[in-house]
Amino acid sequence: MEGTPPTAVISTRGLTKHYGSVEALTSLTLEVNRGEIYGFLGPNGAGKSTMIRTLLGFLHATSGGATVLGMDIALDSVEIRRLTGYLPGGISLYDSLTGEQVLDYLVDLQGREPRRRAELCDRLELPGSVLRRKVRDYSRGMRQKIGVVQALQHDPELAILDEPTEGLDPLMQHAFYRILDDLRREGRTVFFSSHVLSEVERLCDRVAIIRAGRLMAIHDVGELLARRRRRVMLRWRGTPDLSALPGLEDVQVDGNRVIGMLSGEVAGFVRAIASPSLEDLTIEPASLEEAFLEYYAPAEDAEKAT
Amino acid sequence: MSGRLLRQTLRWQRVRLIVILVAGIAWGVLIPIIYGAFSEVFRDLVDSGAFPRELMNFGSGSLFTLPGAVTLGLQHPLAIAMVAIFAVGASATAVAGERASGTLEVLLARPISRLTLYASILGALLLAVLLVLGAILGGMIGGSVLQGITDEIDLGQMPLVLLNGFGLWAAFTTFGLAASVSFDRPGPAIGVSLAYLLANYFLEILGSLWPDAAWTQDYSLFHHFNPGQILTGELQAIDLVIVFVAALVPMIFAIVIFPRRDLAAPA
Numbered sequence: 001m002e003g004t005p006p007t008a009v010i011s012t013r014g015l016t017k018h019y020g021s022v023e024a025l026t027s028l029t030l031e032v033n034r035g036e037i038y039g040f041l042g043p044n045g046a047g048k049s050t051m052i053r054t055l056l057g058f059l060h061a062t063s064g065g066a067t068v069l070g071m072d073i074a075l076d077s078v079e080i081r082r083l084t085g086y087l088p089g090g091i092s093l094y095d096s097l098t099g100e101q102v103l104d105y106l107v108d109l110q111g112r113e114p115r116r117r118a119e120l121c122d123r124l125e126l127p128g129s130v131l132r133r134k135v136r137d138y139s140r141g142m143r144q145k146i147g148v149v150q151a152l153q154h155d156p157e158l159a160i161l162d163e164p165t166e167g168l169d170p171l172m173q174h175a176f177y178r179i180l181d182d183l184r185r186e187g188r189t190v191f192f193s194s195h196v197l198s199e200v201e202r203l204c205d206r207v208a209i210i211r212a213g214r215l216m217a218i219h220d221v222g223e224l225l226a227r228r229r230r231r232v233m234l235r236w237r238g239t240p241d242l243s244a245l246p247g248l249e250d251v252q253v254d255g256n257r258v259i260g261m262l263s264g265e266v267a268g269f270v271r272a273i274a275s276p277s278l279e280d281l282t283i284e285p286a287s288l289e290e291a292f293l294e295y296y297a298p299a300e301d302a303e304k305a306t
Numbered sequence: 307m308s309g310r311l312l313r314q315t316l317r318w319q320r321v322r323l324i325v326i327l328v329a330g331i332a333w334g335v336l337i338p339i340i341y342g343a344f345s346e347v348f349r350d351l352v353d354s355g356a357f358p359r360e361l362m363n364f365g366s367g368s369l370f371t372l373p374g375a376v377t378l379g380l381q382h383p384l385a386i387a388m389v390a391i392f393a394v395g396a397s398a399t400a401v402a403g404e405r406a407s408g409t410l411e412v413l414l415a416r417p418i419s420r421l422t423l424y425a426s427i428l429g430a431l432l433l434a435v436l437l438v439l440g441a442i443l444g445g446m447i448g449g450s451v452l453q454g455i456t457d458e459i460d461l462g463q464m465p466l467v468l469l470n471g472f473g474l475w476a477a478f479t480t481f482g483l484a485a486s487v488s489f490d491r492p493g494p495a496i497g498v499s500l501a502y503l504l505a506n507y508f509l510e511i512l513g514s515l516w517p518d519a520a521w522t523q524d525y526s527l528f529h530h531f532n533p534g535q536i537l538t539g540e541l542q543a544i545d546l547v548i549v550f551v552a553a554l555v556p557m558i559f560a561i562v563i564f565p566r567r568d569l570a571a572p573a
Contacts, residue, residue, distance in 0.1 A: 091408070109416035111416075
């Protein structure tokens with residue numbers, strides 16, 4: 001490749017994959033930019049893995065096309081995989097090898113130096129004593145850690161991770177999130193599928209939501225969070241004054257307690273309700289859950305949502 | 307072909323290969339010893355009419371001559387089983403097994419084309435087959451030396467025996483690997499490959515035991531590997547052509563099919 005590298009690290013145009021009459025992916029068009037952590041969300045069977053496997057050449061598109069790192073997935077699959085790190089969902093490893101042998105074997109086939117291995121093993125708490133044990137003796141979480149290391153050890157330009165925190169304990173999940181934060185800082189691109197909303201919220205710059213093989217929406221996570229409604233709970237001394245609650249919707253009054261959903265700016269709302277008779281105020285963090293659940297809902301509800 | 311993949315494939319088979327090589331040498335040594343010790347007894351039995359000659363033959367082999375004994379040694383179920391461990395068992399499970407266990411996608415996430423993967427596995431398995439055949443033939447030469455009967459065979463023809471035998475077993479190996487790249491689970495791949503081997507073997511043995519069914523032998527690949535004929539300087543070039551064409555056809559099938567297959571997520 002010559003000249004400036006393309007901004008879009010992954011670019012799909014009407015990507016479609018059908019198995020006979022089953023529409024696994026239908027006309028999927030999206031772009032993932034360089035240096036972005038891009039979440040790919042959808043319920044089980046939505047087509048997330050199909051999309052990833054098509055990008056990596058395991059599946060052949062029925063129609064449409066895609067480029068990864070500026071290369072065509074149908075023509076340059078081997079070169080794409082040279083520059084990519086991939087963690088399959090529910091990874092399987094060679095049970096008869098030790099963790100270290102698996103990592104050596106796979107990085108050798110990758111044809112690149114395992115520049116990040118030591119750091120990753122350290123951060124994911126995989127000491128030499130663990131790496132020297134046979135994979136068959138590993139727990140699911142340990143296998144997943146090895147999976148993460150094998151995907152990232154050669155410092156790929158693009159990491160494609162299929163449900164990467166599956167099987168990791170909360171501590172290791174956070175260690176993994178910090179690894180992804182560092183990758184983002186270094187300008188690496190991460191495309192990962194998940195159905196864990198909190199981790200998408202925590203990590204992603206943008207998110208695409210897929211359902212039944214169709215792209216339902218693409219959102220900027222920051223904007224989505226800013227626009228989301230927050231659950232607010234207020235308690236007054238005496239009877240609450242409902243006229244001074246700007247932006248509060250779905251209000252429910254229970255004695256001296258008011259519960260509602262706040263949209264828009266928090267600061268203006270807080271200024272407006274400031275009063276000596278206000279006894280307690282709780283504003284829950286904005287969550288993406290509500291937004292995503294609209295897309296996860298049955299077809300007719302989802303159509304209304306779009 | 308990837309040298310790393312080839313080496314690793316051989317490494318997976320390492321223990322099995324060592325055991326089979328030792329067994330192959332032992333079996334090979336035993337054949338000339340059995341021939342030396344019992345050929346006269348068998349000949350007398352047949353000449354006396356107490357035992358039908360057909361039952362003293364096995365496939366194209368017999369115990370009446372050393373070349374016949376070499377043929378028998380290579381067509382005996384024990385020798386078949388030794389080579390088939392790699393030509394059928396290992397080849398049929400090579401790709402389908404990795405596919406079923408989920409490791410195939412970890413492997414193919416590397417910059418390796420499916421053709422490279424196929425060629426590397428095939429290369430390793432053919433090498434294993436060649437080594438096992440070499441061990442059995444080497445054992446036979448050793449046994450003949452021990453018995454002092456090397457003058458009964460033309461040792462200079464042994465490379466041709468190896469070549470013909472390799473062609474025969476390459477046909478079963480490429481068939482097994484073609485089945486392996488066509489199925490998602492090793493069970494059906496092993497079943498189809500084993501059925502192919504047994505059908506060929508059945509046709510050959512049936513024809514040798516029942517003169518009226520001798521025509522069935524022409525349809526068996528085993529019939530196109532006759533070490534006895536080669537050792538007496540009567541190699542039929544057509545036999546070589548048939549076994550190598552039989553090896554080539556599944557190879558072409560696999561080369562066409564494997565890269566075009568969709569590898570969906572393992573169930």
